[in-house]
Amino acid sequence: MAVPPLLTLNNSVTIPQLGLGMYQVRPDQVAKVVATAFEAGYRSIDTAAMYGNEAEVGTAVRESGLPREDVFVTTKVWNTDHGYDNTLRAFDRSAEALGLGPVDLYLIHWPKPELDRYVETWRALELLLNEGRVRAIGVSNFGIDHLRRLLDETDVVPVVNQVELHPWQQQAPLREFHAEHGIATEAWSPLARGRNLNDQVITALAAKYGKTPAQLVLRWHLQQGIIAIPKSATPSRIRENTEVFDFELAEDDLLALAELDS
Numbered sequence: 001m002a003v004p005p006l007l008t009l010n011n012s013v014t015i016p017q018l019g020l021g022m023y024q025v026r027p028d029q030v031a032k033v034v035a036t037a038f039e040a041g042y043r044s045i046d047t048a049a050m051y052g053n054e055a056e057v058g059t060a061v062r063e064s065g066l067p068r069e070d071v072f073v074t075t076k077v078w079n080t081d082h083g084y085d086n087t088l089r090a091f092d093r094s095a096e097a098l099g100l101g102p103v104d105l106y107l108i109h110w111p112k113p114e115l116d117r118y119v120e121t122w123r124a125l126e127l128l129l130n131e132g133r134v135r136a137i138g139v140s141n142f143g144i145d146h147l148r149r150l151l152d153e154t155d156v157v158p159v160v161n162q163v164e165l166h167p168w169q170q171q172a173p174l175r176e177f178h179a180e181h182g183i184a185t186e187a188w189s190p191l192a193r194g195r196n197l198n199d200q201v202i203t204a205l206a207a208k209y210g211k212t213p214a215q216l217v218l219r220w221h222l223q224q225g226i227i228a229i230p231k232s233a234t235p236s237r238i239r240e241n242t243e244v245f246d247f248e249l250a251e252d253d254l255l256a257l258a259e260l261d262s
């Protein structure tokens with residue numbers, strides 16, 4: 001069992017650098033998936049109101065027997081709930097479904113610039129933080145312009161920006177902006193949904209390190225300080241995806257992987 005290392009966020013809260021994604025984990029699968037993950041060492045679960053499994057995630061965490069403070073739960077406000085009051089109501093629904101007390105991390109799922117309400121949505125998250133109903137607040141799918149606006153017009157700097165990121169979409173300019181402003185980068189679809197795991201560069205390097213392609217890709221994330229939340233509903237893969245703390249990619253191999261960005 002490998003318990004992932006903790007990364008310290010800009011408000012001093014810590015988050016496991018590897019977590020389990022819950023998109024498309026059906027409610028009836030959640031209990032087994034989460035129990036398998038906890039047994040394998042995961043301590044972080046990424047869900048969202050939009051995933052339709054918050055209640056089952058909450059139950060699985062409560063029934064795990066793990067101390068609440070040892071588990072990190074992220075959820076997100078969905079696009080249809082932007083706006084100050086709507087967001088507070090959406091949070092109430094999520095917190096009630098989870099039933100875990102304060103939520104560790106609450107994210108704006110998408111900026112939805114066409115609605116132009118992400119600043120007031122963010123202010124609602126700031127209130128939740130000040131009231132102690134969440135331990136940290138962040139965003140997802142925000143571009144540099146959206147982040148700049150939050151930094152200019154609001155008080156709290158997001159702890160993370162969760163974006164699509166994998167060797168084929170490396171997000172260099174955004175990551176640089178995050179680093180300048182103390183925002184952690186969290187990768188969604190860190191395995192690119194498994195679609196490119198037969199890539200020749202990946203399979204050759206995986207063979208070199210005696211690891212699977214998925215482990216190789218996850219190691220690439222971890223070595224760059226990225227938080228990764230791979231999803232799997234398959235017990236063997238849930239375990240496989242944690243066995244990434246016992247090897248290190250050499251500089252040359254990181255350079256070869258940098259070339260995959262498209």
Ligand SMILES: NC(=O)C1=CN([C@@H]2O[C@H](COP(=O)(O)OP(=O)(O)OC[C@H]3O[C@@H](n4cnc5c(N)ncnc54)[C@H](OP(=O)(O)O)[C@@H]3O)[C@@H](O)[C@H]2O)C=CC1
Pocket residue numbers: 020021022023024046047109140141162163187188189190191192193194197212214215229230231232233234237238240241
């Ligand atoms: N903020 C946002 O807008 C978004 C957030 N997310 C979050 O990020 C999480 C992860 O992203 P997701 O899009 O699910 O994609 P991932 O990159 O995590 O890939 C998941 C897919 O890869 C397969 N897989 C997992 N492990 C392995 C392995 N070791 N070998 C081969 N195949 C494997 C899974 O199959 P199987 O389950 O059958 O094992 C599944 O089909 C989501 O679950 C969600 O929590 C995702 C999208 C958008």
Ligand SMILES: O=C1CO[C@H](CO)[C@@H](O)[C@@H]1O
Pocket residue numbers: 023048109
């Ligand atoms: O979190 C999410 C899961 O994946 C969906 C489809 O790609 C995204 O739209 C959504 O943001």
